Amino acid sequence: MPCPAGGAASKPGLAGSVMRKNPTNDDVLSTREAAEQLGVALRTVQLWVESGVLPAWKTAGGHRRISRIAVERLIGERRAALSGDTQPAPLAPGGEARLRVMVVEDEPELLRLFMMVIAGWDLPIDVTPASDGFEALLRMGQQCPDLLVTDLNMPGMDGFKMIQSLRGVGPAYDDMEIVVVTALSEADIAQRGGLPAQVRVFHKPVPFDELEALVRDRVAALASVA
Structure with a gap:
């Protein structure tokens, strides 16, 4: 997509x-x-x-x-x-649909941790890393993720600006789920303009168990319509 x-x-x-x-x-x-x-x-x-x-x-x-x-x-x-075109989710060698996930995090060690933990889930997932909102937008041009997991407080283009730039652009982005993982408090987020209601917010340290449950639900939903 x-x-x-x-x-x-x-x-x-x-x-x-x-x-x-x-x-x-x-x-x-x-x-x-x-x-x-x-x-x-x-x-x-x-x-x-x-x-x-x-x-x-x-x-x-x-x-x-x-x-x-x-x-x-x-x-x-x-x-x-x-053009508003959509692409079917890529299939694994056995014909299994794969979930496209993008992780946006400016701390290299944490980004590597994300990649290692997600790989350990042994799920049909393709993960794309990005170090800030600018890089994420460029990578989205090549392939849009089904699930975007992003930090908010980043240099360059932060998560707020990236999410804002995606709002109202067109229907092709509407099915992409956005999950924020941040050290900012709810008050901090509100002070900086808030986030769209549909964005789910997790707070650091990263709750990998909750994130895994969310991803497994998305994988199951994708498999049910494949």
């Missing part, structure tokens, strides 16, 4: 800002024109620019401009997602 999020290859160092630059040609787009070509909301493009997913600069008048080449590259990466 392709996912309508992510972006063209760009550096996370652009996060939260845009550069002032005089374009050398007219091959540039406004944020509204980019949104129309990408088939997403204007706010989605603005978020991608602010987070560095789409490189942009400001004109002397303060208007953002985006390279047409960057937009076309992003369209190519997201073509299936923007």
Whole structure:
């Protein structure tokens, strides 16, 4: 199931800002024109620019401009997602449907622990790791997970911005379950704008038993419709 999020290859160092630059040609787009070509909301493009997913600069008048080449590259990466197409879950050699899981965690040791523990469950799962929201969005462009497990407090694009960028983008993302695993308290989360009601929140240290139960339920549900 392709996912309508992510972006063209760009550096996370652009996060939260845009550069002032005089374009050398007219091959540039406004944020509204980019949104129309990408088939997403204007706010989605603005978020991608602010987070560095789409490189942009400001004109002397303060208007953002985006390279047409960057937009076309992003369209190519997201073509299936923007069309609303879905892909069946991959099958194991024996014909068993496999659950796609993405784990987003900026602490390398904890990310490795996630990978080792999940591998030990011996379930038909394909796990994709990502170290922040920016990398996660790029990887989603290649294959959208059935289950997204993410931290919130991360450098670059944090979990709040990543989840926000996925909201209202399109129907292809609606079936993806999002689980947050965070050291932030409920009050901290609320102070930073909160999360969508359907997002399940676990608190660190990671409750692997509860996470395993959730994953097993998803695997069983997937097998029942395969």
